[in-house]
Amino acid sequence: MFKKLRFIISLCFCLLFIQVLSAHAFTYPDRVFFHKPQVKVKKAKYVILLIGDGMGYWHVDALRRYLNVSKTNMESLRYFGYMTTFMRNSTGEGGLSGEYWDDPNELGSYDPALGGRTPWEIQPVPAYVDEGATDSAAAGSALASGHKTVKYALNVVPKPEGYPADEPFTVKYYPTIVDFAEAKGMATGVVTSVPFSHATPAAFIAKTQYRKNYGEIARQMIFSNLDVIMGAGHPYYDDNGNLREEPNFYYWSRNKGPYIDDEDGEALYEKVVNGVRGRVFVDKKEDFEDLADGDGLFHGGPMPRRVFGLAQVANTLQASRNIDDGDPSDDWKVGGQAFITNVPSLETMTRAALEVLEQDEDGFFVMIEGGAIDWASHANNMTRMLEEIIDFDNAVKAVIDWVNDPNNGSNWDNTLVVVVADHETGHLQPLNVTGDEVIKEQCWGLNCEGWHHHTNSLVPIYAQGVCARALKAKYDGDIKDNTQIFKVMYQAIERGCYELRIPE
Numbered sequence: 001m002f003k004k005l006r007f008i009i010s011l012c013f014c015l016l017f018i019q020v021l022s023a024h025a026f027t028y029p030d031r032v033f034f035h036k037p038q039v040k041v042k043k044a045k046y047v048i049l050l051i052g053d054g055m056g057y058w059h060v061d062a063l064r065r066y067l068n069v070s071k072t073n074m075e076s077l078r079y080f081g082y083m084t085t086f087m088r089n090s091t092g093e094g095g096l097s098g099e100y101w102d103d104p105n106e107l108g109s110y111d112p113a114l115g116g117r118t119p120w121e122i123q124p125v126p127a128y129v130d131e132g133a134t135d136s137a138a139a140g141s142a143l144a145s146g147h148k149t150v151k152y153a154l155n156v157v158p159k160p161e162g163y164p165a166d167e168p169f170t171v172k173y174y175p176t177i178v179d180f181a182e183a184k185g186m187a188t189g190v191v192t193s194v195p196f197s198h199a200t201p202a203a204f205i206a207k208t209q210y211r212k213n214y215g216e217i218a219r220q221m222i223f224s225n226l227d228v229i230m231g232a233g234h235p236y237y238d239d240n241g242n243l244r245e246e247p248n249f250y251y252w253s254r255n256k257g258p259y260i261d262d263e264d265g266e267a268l269y270e271k272v273v274n275g276v277r278g279r280v281f282v283d284k285k286e287d288f289e290d291l292a293d294g295d296g297l298f299h300g301g302p303m304p305r306r307v308f309g310l311a312q313v314a315n316t317l318q319a320s321r322n323i324d325d326g327d328p329s330d331d332w333k334v335g336g337q338a339f340i341t342n343v344p345s346l347e348t349m350t351r352a353a354l355e356v357l358e359q360d361e362d363g364f365f366v367m368i369e370g371g372a373i374d375w376a377s378h379a380n381n382m383t384r385m386l387e388e389i390i391d392f393d394n395a396v397k398a399v400i401d402w403v404n405d406p407n408n409g410s411n412w413d414n415t416l417v418v419v420v421a422d423h424e425t426g427h428l429q430p431l432n433v434t435g436d437e438v439i440k441e442q443c444w445g446l447n448c449e450g451w452h453h454h455t456n457s458l459v460p461i462y463a464q465g466v467c468a469r470a471l472k473a474k475y476d477g478d479i480k481d482n483t484q485i486f487k488v489m490y491q492a493i494e495r496g497c498y499e500l501r502i503p504e
């Protein structure tokens with residue numbers, strides 16, 4: 001009897017629910033007391049992932065304090081969360097000795113009881129986060145493919161558990177978000193402030209067992225379907241943007257993995273200059289600026305659909321410069337040492353990449369990396385760290401402006417923007433000051449004794465747009481994982497996310 005009643009009541013609720021959901025399909029006249037809710041599936045035509053390499057929670061805090069603003073550009077995005085960054089073998093050394101990719105039993109982890117439930121909680125065991133931290137290759141792979149892999153590896157599938165040690169094993173690789181986007185006909189690109197063949201951009205397309213196989217990675221990237229590749233690593237320029245006497249093809253040829261010969265880096269470079277895979281080669285600052293302004297190349301020429309942009313500098317856009325500008329006394333200040341003048345900023349490169357990629361009517365995926373935030377943090381150099389994170393945050397602003405621009409087809413209903421870090425570097429400590437005091441009081445590592453490596457700290461996530469809500473921390477201790485970044489991007493382009501909208 002009660003069972004029957006319960007069934008009827010649930011049926012009524014069920015019918016009511018269906019009615020509400022499909023209300024817009026009926027031709028009821030509008031009533032004052034009932035606004036028709038709409039369930040919409042939103043898919044992302046544009047996915048933009050910005051990675052601050054080594055950018056922890058306190059790095060962003062330092063930026064906000066240095067600028068003395070209430071919010072940085074990345075913090076202005078709607079949703080905030082934080083995530084773990086550990087790799088597959090957090091205790092393993094990895095590297096060149098033996099088959100470093102093959103132990104699936106050594107899983108890394110993050111323990112909130114030791115490292116803290118939020119990035120701002122005082123870590124219960126502060127030294128805990130200094131141990132077993134990921135490198136950028138394993139971290140980049142997790143972001144790009146949604147799978148944890150081992151130190152120094154790019155998208156490598158580990159051996160199955162219990163696989164006999166004496167049996168031959170064919171290494172397999174995970175597909176990345178770039179592969180999935182390309183399969184949908186979307187344009188794709190990677191942009192970085194460090195060499196284009198470095199670990200983070202490499203992780204989005206290259207598959208190899210060792211990140212320092214720069215030659216192999218460069219070849220894979222150059223012959224890939226990427227529409228846009230932009231970064232440093234110019235063989236003919238040094239760290240100050242000056243022409244070298246002899247070119248250096250290290251990032252184009254050097255293979256450090258076992259049993260692999262070096263590539264012919266010079267031949268690869270010549271192919272790029274000659275427009276291999278249809279990419280127009282640019283390396284002058286003014287050419288990047290023409291693209292960024294949407295003017296087309298060479299002041300009013302055609303707008304290329306594919307571009308290889310190589311800044312006229314060796315290791316980093318600006319972070320590795322050492323310029324005698326006649327006044328060393330202000331070198332401790334942001335911009336105190338003169339910037340290289342023939343190199344575009346990451347922000348200019350970002351705008352250039354967006355202008356090129358937006359021409360594809362199927363949309364695009366692009367990864368933009370502030371790569372030298374990590375390099376400056378390894379050096380525990382707050383001045384250079386701030387210079388790099390300022391440029392990165394300006395790149396975030398350029399992305400937000402692009403989404404808000406009513407003239408290019410993008411908006412927050414068809415675009416996903418995620419700003420994240422691959423891991424923290426330097427174990428940067430919180431400060432309570434603003435402006436230049438942030439530089440004077442900088443404190444890296446426990447007890448300010450310095451820490452020149454990566455850490456296992458939780459890193460921040462800032463996101464807005466299609467499916468972005470999934471990355472929001474809903475309560476203190478709602479910790480995400482770096483593999484979820486891939487999953488949210490994948491869902492955004494493949495299936496989309498439901499959103500219930502009740503009109504006001």
Ligand SMILES: [Zn+2]
Pocket residue numbers: 053054135136139374422423
């Ligand atoms: Zn990194």
